[in-house]
Each structure stands twice: as C-alpha cells, then as structure tokens.
Amino acid sequence: MIQGSIVALITPMDDNGAVDEPSLKKLVEYHVQQGTDAIVAMGTTGESATLNEDEHCNVIKLVVNYVGGRVPVIAGTGANSTSEAIMLTQRAKQVGADACLLVTPYYNKPTQEGLFLHYKAVAEAVDIPQILYNVPGRTACDMLPETIGKLSTIDNIVGVKEATGQLDRLKTIRDLCGKDFAIYSGDDETSCDFCLLGGNGSITVTGNIAPKLVHQMVRAAIQGDDSSAKAIDAKLTGLHHKLFIQSNPIPVKWAVSEMGLIKKGIRLPLTWLTDDCFEVVRNAMQQAEVI
Numbered sequence: 001m002i003q004g005s006i007v008a009l010i011t012p013m014d015d016n017g018a019v020d021e022p023s024l025k026k027l028v029e030y031h032v033q034q035g036t037d038a039i040v041a042m043g044t045t046g047e048s049a050t051l052n053e054d055e056h057c058n059v060i061k062l063v064v065n066y067v068g069g070r071v072p073v074i075a076g077t078g079a080n081s082t083s084e085a086i087m088l089t090q091r092a093k094q095v096g097a098d099a100c101l102l103v104t105p106y107y108n109k110p111t112q113e114g115l116f117l118h119y120k121a122v123a124e125a126v127d128i129p130q131i132l133y134n135v136p137g138r139t140a141c142d143m144l145p146e147t148i149g150k151l152s153t154i155d156n157i158v159g160v161k162e163a164t165g166q167l168d169r170l171k172t173i174r175d176l177c178g179k180d181f182a183i184y185s186g187d188d189e190t191s192c193d194f195c196l197l198g199g200n201g202s203i204t205v206t207g208n209i210a211p212k213l214v215h216q217m218v219r220a221a222i223q224g225d226d227s228s229a230k231a232i233d234a235k236l237t238g239l240h241h242k243l244f245i246q247s248n249p250i251p252v253k254w255a256v257s258e259m260g261l262i263k264k265g266i267r268l269p270l271t272w273l274t275d276d277c278f279e280v281v282r283n284a285m286q287q288a289e290v291i
Contacts, residue, residue, distance in 0.1 A: 004037030013265030078103030106139035149176030195221030238284030
C-alpha cells in the first residue's frame, strides 16, 4: 500500500504554455529529496484537462524516468469517457507507472451504477493498481461510499482519494472496504484530522510548496501522534486555505515560481495569479517558512 504524503504535482510550463521538461526534472528531484512519499503525475493540479493525449502520457513517462524507482508514481488517467480512461490507463502502465488515479467521470453525471460499471471496465481492461478519485466539487458527480465498497471487491482497485472534506465518510468507507483498502484525503484543510482518524495519507496540493512539512505532518498523523501532527499542520493552515484563493492550480503555480523552481507558465482557460493575491499567498508561504 502506498502511504504518506503524495504530491499532486504541478506541470511546469514556459510562457507559451509548452511543458518545461528541465523544470519538471528539477521538481521531481526536489520532491524526492524533501521526503515526498509518492508523486501523482497528471492529476487536476497537473492541468490534465488542458494537455492533449500525447503530452499527458509524455509527462507521466518523464516523471517515471526522472523518479527512477525511488518513490511510487501514480498516473492520473481518469476521463468522462470510459474508452478514453482505458486508453490512458493502458499507456500509463506501458510507461511504467506504479498505479493510476481515476477521477469520476465529469460533466455527464453518471448514476451510481454507471460509476460502478465504468470503473469495473477500466479495472478489467488494465492490470495495474487503480485508485478511485471522488471530487464532486469539480465533477458534479459524487461517488457514494456504498459504490466504493462494491468497487473495493475488484482485486486491482486498491484505494480511493476522497476529496469531499467530509470526515465522517472515512469510517463509512473503511467499514465497507476493510483495512487493506487505501483511503487518502484529497482535501488539504482536513487531511491532518483525516489521517489521525485512520486515513492512509494525503494526495496534496500544499505538498507542492512545503513537501517536507506535509510529509512530517502526515507521518505523525498516521502514527497517531496527535500533538505533533497538529503542531506541524498549524504552520500549513495558511497554505491549505490560500492555495485555493483562485482556482487550483493558479495559486500553487505562482507560489512554486516564487520559490524559483519553475517559470511563469499556465494554460488557458486558466490564467496567472492576479497581483491582488500575491501578498496573501506570500504570507501563507512565510507562515510555513518556505520563503
């Protein structure tokens, strides 16, 4: 089971929106050295919605190559088309990803039975560990715990990223899925409490900015060290809030560029952080002592 702090990695770009491969390599090395436990390539924070298929799969391949087996790489391969999700998952396996993260189909609003059949089809088509991803605030689709429970009986569906921020769902999912099913927080603001309550880790945006602190916080929480986990999380509170002052990944890309790790590049329809937000995000970074 992959556990701990799992960064939802940004995709660095130049000012024309092209993927900046040297900066991507530098970011991967930074995370490995800072103690990040695993890396998600091409998730929401990686701007998967605006990269074409070849770019998407190339970024996954590059991250796998740059990591060189030092930490697990989880590839974002979800889509609102089942056939596309299968294709992306197949390609992620071909380039050496350790697991795949599949967001619920967005926009077309499937039923719970449709969700079950969608994920069942992907799991049966591609023999790679697969992690469900429930983020109804973005997808307009909420995968209920009972559906997750049914899917957990499929051998290569090994976990879920639960991004509702509803802590009571953790116990419900655990009771339905058992102790060997990985349950990850997808909500930085509640991730400390989530892990203290028995979650297996956090798939984190904040981890892009403060990877060492997030790693330490999540590890302490998983081990049940309430006081240490909450003391560390107090330093991260500002980032948990302010990295969502505009749509993710707008603020986090600005923050990583402030750290000198990437250029100022993002793809339309997302735009660069507006200057009225600079000081707010900078103050959160100072609170976390990353600048």
